[in-house]
Structure formats: structure tokens, C-alpha cells
Amino acid sequence: MPLIDDLSASSNEQELERRRFLGLVGSGALGVSVAGTAVTAVQYISPNVLYEEDTRFKVGTPDSFPVGTVLALGPQKVYVVRTEEGFFALSAVCTHLGCMTRYEADQKSFFCPCHGSRFSAGGDVVGGPAPRALPRIEVALEGGVLVVDSRKLVPPGTILKV
Amino acid sequence: MPRLPAALTKNRVFRSVVRHGFPNSNRNRSLAVFTNFFLHIHPVKVRLRAIAFRRTFYLGGLSAAAFFILTVTGILLMFYYRPSVPEAYEDMKDLEFVVSAGVFLRNLHRWAAHTMVALVFLHMVRVFFAGAYRPPREFNWVIGVVLFLLTLLLSFTGYLLPWDQLAYWAITVGTNMVKAVPSIGDDLRFLLLGGNAIGEAALLRFYVLHCVVLPLALIVLIAMHIWRVRKDGGVYLPPEEGAGGGEPGPESGEEAGEVRRE
Known part of the structure; x- marks a missing residue:
């Protein structure tokens, strides 16, 4: 067996x-x-x-922004910029490694404190390790109020005329 | 034998714990080592060349000692630290300013962490320059590399827990680097953070990784690492001058000045 x-x-x-x-x-x-x-x-x-924070939010009426205003919205990580032609919004998140940039009014540019990237007032890279311009974000006018959705990106150069 | 030690040792309870005689003979000294859980990672006898300070600088053992300090201090910190957004920073500040010895334990944890990274790195350098990664120890080198990565990951996950500006932006940068992983980078970052941004979910995830997942993995791999060193005949020794063969292979027989265990 x-x-x-x-x-x-x-x-x-x-x-x-x-x-x-x-x-x-x-x-x-x-x-x-x-x-x-x-x-x-x-x-x-x-x-x-x-x-998480809602990516869509209201920022106020167009006439509350004098020409030349750069409004930094910290929690939403977005800049709303008023130029003579109209409005545009930029992501405030550095394209290098994701730190929060800040607007330096005297230099008229955005600066990232983490690794020294610098972006022009239009969001283009002017210095530092950042590989890309700050993405442009859609600004819409709904019922007389500016509405931004930080998830909706638009091509560079897009401006909301008012 | 004097009366007090005799009274303490000549009873059934002591005899059931320590099952060999007083270590005054070679046989009993050997038994004292290999019937003891904590001592059995060492061979009963080692060659003097293997325990010379300049052979290893004791870097592996010191790394393990740093990990032991980190485990003890880490557990103590866990009594006060809550991994949630409203409390984490406050609890860290409490540890620094109001808890007795809190600042000591927190700093001990921090410095031991820095020290462990340095020690593990130096240990790796020592092993490399000794050529101790060569057969039969190739796989133990691989385990060592994983242990080094786990050490770095433990440092990284611990970095977020104080929940201050340094922590927040360091982890922002670190998890954006994860995005560079080909094809699954973005998903990996999402899983790591439990969302798109660093918040409550990310803090809790890093806490669980830091306090449970990574230390458990580290303990298991340290055990394997040390066990393999033992099975390969202790630390690597270059061939003695004038002598023939090099180190003994796995489970090799009796060498001069060495007694087989088991």
C-alpha cells in the first residue's frame, strides 16, 4: 500500500x-x-x-474690479486679472512642483517661493525651473456676476471682454 | 552558590523559564545563547575578526537601534497626536509646550529619524565597499535596498504629520513628483492623497502608512535581512591572508574558532 x-x-x-x-x-x-x-x-x-473645495465659485461683479486688479484667491488657488481688454483667470499653482505662487505687484509678475519660478503678468514663464505657463482658467459672466471654475481650462490668450 | 541566588534559581518557575545550568561551562554558555529568543540572531561563537569595530562600524546594528528608538518614541507620541486637520497642528504644539517631556520625545523621534537615514545609507556604503553584496548575499542586498526605500518613505510620510507650512508644501512637492511615474503617476498621486489636494484624507492616509503599514513591512524585512546574514555565516569576511578559501558558505561546517549551532 x-x-x-x-x-x-x-x-x-x-x-x-x-x-x-x-x-x-x-x-x-x-x-x-x-x-x-x-x-x-x-x-x-x-x-x-x-x-474638497468646490472648484466653481463666484468672484463678484465686473465693475468691482478696477483696471489693473490682480485678485489672488488663496483657497481656490486662482488669480482673477482685470486688464483694459477684459478679464482672465490663471491657476496660482506653479507648474513646476505644485507650490502656491504669489503676485508681486512691484515686479508685475507671479513668483513661486519653493524653487524660484517666475511668471509674467500673462502667466508665461520668465524664469526658474517651471516647464509651462500658468494654465488659463475660464471666466464666465452669469447674470452679471463673474463665475470661475478652476477645473475648466481655456487656451492661452483667452480674454472675457466686458 | 550564595543563598539568595540559589533561592531565586532553584525553583520550578525559574527552571521552566531558564532550562539550562549556570553559564560556567562552554556547553551552558552556548545553551544560554541559543535558547534565548533575543540572543539567537547571533551565532553562539563568532570570530574576533567579525566583531572588530572597523569591520562593520556596527552600522547595521545602529540602524536597527535607531529604528527601535523611533518605534518607542513614535508610540509615545501617538498618545497625544490626532491625525485630523483641526487637531494635528495643535497636538504637535501641545507636545512641544505643555506635555511633560513632550518636546524631548518629539525631538528624539525627529533626530533619530534623520540619524537612521544617515546610518542606513552609511551601512549600504560599507557593504558596497566590502563587496559583501556578492554571492551568496545578492538577494540580501536587494532586501537592503528595499529597507533603504522603506526608511525614506517613513521619513516622507512622517513629514506631513506636524501639519505646518513646511509639511504641507513638502508633501505638495513630493506628491507632484509621484506624477512623474509613467502612465499611472496621476492615479498613484490620487490614491496616495485620497483626493486631488492635500487635506483630511491625505493626512489620515499618511498617518496610517507612517504608523502601521511601513513599520510592519520594515520589521518583517529586517527579520529576513538579519536571518539571511546569519545563514550566510555572519558578516562577510574577506579571506584571511595566507589562508585558502574565503567565507564559509551557507550551513558550512566547523571552521577554526567557530562552533556549529543547531
């Missing part, structure tokens, strides 16, 4: 076939459950509801 786990024991073709089949079913089931667990784990740690 051979031991059950004695693999050297002679076994007929049918037994070998069954052993191979059961092995395949077992490892297949293991593979499926590992894959399922991995997918579920990633889904679990990826949040479905975010309790």
Missing part, C-alpha cells in the same frame, strides 16, 4: 489526469481570488466621494 503523498508510487493514466485537472482548478481558483482581491483593494482605497 503506497503512501498517499508518495509521488513516486505508480499511478495509472486516469489518476494522473485527475491530479493535473484538480491542480489546474485549484491554482486557477487561487489566481482568480488573488486578482479579485487586488482589484477590490485598489477600489477600496480609491475614494468615491471627495470632501
